[in-house]
Amino acid sequence: MNARRLCISLCLLLCLSTQAAERQELVISVGDWPPYLSADFKHNGVIAHLISDLFADEGYRVRFQFLPWPRAYAATAAGRFAASAVWMHKNEREADFLYSAPILDEQFVFFHLKSFPFNWRSLYDLTGLTLGGGLGYSYGAKFDAFLDTGKVRMERVPSDMQNFEKLLKNRVALYPQEINVGYAALHNHFTPADIAKITHHPKPLLNNFSYLLFPRQLEGSQALRERFNRRLQQYRDSGRYQQYFRDLQLGKYQQAAGQNTAPEADSVAP
Known part of the structure; x- marks a missing residue:
């Protein structure tokens, strides 16, 4: 009897292993954006x-390839990856990609020192201030147009860490x-004492969506999208989607101690 059970168990394990091996692998390009x-x-x-679980429920296994953002975009547009994550919508990108439904709801805010009594209602309340910013980074069409007026100055540097260092040194106001x-960068690169000096204004600068991009070069992109x-809509309808972000707020995705690494120079998601 025991031998029979063992045989059945081995057959089940073999069947599961075969099914796993038969799952098609999707390689998705991504940039570093903790x-x-x-x-x-x-x-x-x-x-x-979230992406891995969504595709797993569709019978795929996912492997992520971390690349600088420009390389991730170009290589995926050329069809060398099944998809790329995650990107804001820009009309010109539709020539290269099919957009998924929104996968991430983002909220951009102004970080500032608690010692700086900052408040704003319109962008013109920022007039005369010096801001930090990311290289090649868009903060939405409205804010980008305001930057072009010259009423504020933005000093762009490669990383979040550098921008927060400048904020702490009063070299930028916002x-x-x-x-x-922003808070992930603070907790990963700064001391509790420095973090305690920084806050954010509750009024959002930009509410934005980001998407998974599927290359038009690949024949199967439309069906995969x-x-x-x-599946994404099923996750949203069931409440499973929201659970990932509750887990994020609870710190369940935090990196292990001792793995604190500086971001790449072009680690800002466009």
Whole structure:
């Protein structure tokens, strides 16, 4: 009897292993954007975890390739990856890609020192201030147009860490960044004493969506996008989607101690 049970168990394990081996692998290009995407975070970050689970339920296994953002875009547009995550919408990108349904709801805010009594209602309240910013980074069409007026000055540097260092040294008055990305950078690179000096204004600068991009170069992109979108909607309807972001707020994706690494020079998601 025991031998029979053992035989059945071995057959089941073999069957499961065969099914796993038969799953098609999707290689997805991504940039470093903690806590959403990071090789140092659990599950490669909350967005990577969400994408992996969505595709797993569709019968795929996912492998993420971390690249500088420009390389991720170009290589995926050329059809060398099944998709790329995650990107804001720009009309010119539609020539190269099919957009998924929105996968990430972002909120950009102004970070500032608690010692700086900052308040704003319109962009003109920022007149005369010096802001930190990311290289090649767009903060939405309205704010980009305001920057072009010259009423504020933005000093752009490669990383969040450098921008927060400048903020702490009073070299810039404000730093606009996505709220979870900003606080992840603070907690990963600064002391509790420095973090305690910084806050953010509650009024959002920008509410934005980001997407998974599927290259038009690949014949199967349309069908893959449709499957992804259907499963994403199921996750939203069931409440499973929201659970990933509750887990993010609870710190369940934080990197292990001792794995604190500086971001790449072009680690800002466009």
